[in-house]
Amino acid sequence: MSTLTNAQLKQLRQLLNSRLTELLEEVRQEMIASGDQHYIDLAAGVMDVGDESVADMLTDMNAALFDRHIQEIRDVEAAQLRMAGLSYGACSDCGGTIEYDRLAAYPTAKRCYECQSQHEKSYAHEATPRL
């Protein structure tokens, strides 16, 4: 379905991987900075969860502290799954191709520009910028 070239996919995969690493590092730093021994103990494992979903792990921890990271980690993980399942780059609403430029700016994008605008109009409350 996707018209992305292998080189473009490779680049986007690297973007997703480095974003995930960045997010995990932020979570790890916050765990340590929390001063809570429970989190400090967990911090060591964050960068080393292997094939497990980090978002699931954080959700299981009931770590409200990381809510804002969890959503983004889920987005990155979902994009990685779409990439593995070859549906990456196809709009989840209309099935059309998502432009490479859009993916390069938002590697987790699951809708084309038109569908995303439509979605944000329909669900305006979800589009509220986060602090």
Ligand SMILES: [Zn+2]
């Ligand atoms: Zn679309």
